[in-house]
Amino acid sequence: MMPAARDLLLDAAYAALTRRPWYAVRMVDVAAAAGVSRQTLHNEFGTKDGLARALVEREAAAFLAGVDRALAGGSDPHPRLTALVEWIAAAARDNALVKALLTGCWDAWLPRVEQAAAQPDAAGDRGDGRSLSPAGVLAQVRDRAVAALSAPGTAEPDVVDLAGTCELVVRLGLSCVAAPPGEHGAGDLVRAVLRRCRPDRAGHRG
Template sequence: MPTAREALLSAARSALRTRPWATVRMVEVAAAAGVSRQTLYNEFGSKEGLGAALVARQVEELVTGAAEAAVAAQRGGAGPAECCAAAAAWMLGRAGEEPLVRAALTGTWNSRLPAPPPGRPPRYVVERLCASTLAALPGGEGRAVRRACEVGLRLALSFVLAPLPEDPGSAVPDRVAHVVRALLAAGDAAR
């Protein structure tokens, strides 16, 4: 059974899917979660606190999911380039599905969304994403792999910012893997 905090975050996320954050009422979130409004205020302090916690949860889901995608690829026998591409595919999917994730990655917040938590600019989110993915990669502690994977994830992020109209993102992981392989090969050739 989810905690009151998790139930409230899920209820807030559901409400945000159907209407702008400014119109989401705390009493409705509490009722949807099956808790009192006082419990909501005890957990988050304010609507702004609830919104910041919701954004933080979405970012954590993004970071954890990308690392899990990289691990799953590794278990399937993939090398660093394919693992990084799997993480990039996860990131692209989440950014396409979740406006909060897209905003956290790009810094493009609008009035339909809660305000971002302080001290969490896109740079922070991308650094967390890269670090969690690298921790899951074979050879992720190596300098060449770190740099190549970071470039690959940042390349994928550019498709979040400016998607190609003819490519809904399905070819992006292949492009990421290609770039990461090329950077790793160039690093090997330079040795």
């Protein structure tokens, strides 16, 4: 199946952003790269600000889908939380828009998007209606982690405050975005923290 015009346009806009700053990206060039008319571009997004908004929302949705994948494997919560932190660090390293969403640092190269609530797409799964600010994105990641680790079939997380532990882990992931851990990877850091969350099982590697 051929991608829809909207997806083609967003792909073209993202590709353009990897080559030049957003202020230098022209709507006519995005339309040409996507193989559609400029009118189609305007029909989909209205203005360049609308295109920027949609592009950031799509990257936010893809990041959150990766969060869900990281949390999906196995029943032991510790490897899943470790995978979550590793995903946060990798996604921010590989995608400047994701890094900006997580840190709030939007440099001149990137489109600046107001931090209003993201609008859900037709399937209802883009943005969760939450703010695109770092606090809003963090809350979504934390809540998804809590939901995943509370699901039937998941082992008891061995912590008194699951929500607090998930928030601590997510904030650890954000610290790895702001200051990459270097020799000790994100996974090693979160494993050390999680061992301390269940001191009665300090020898467990998770």
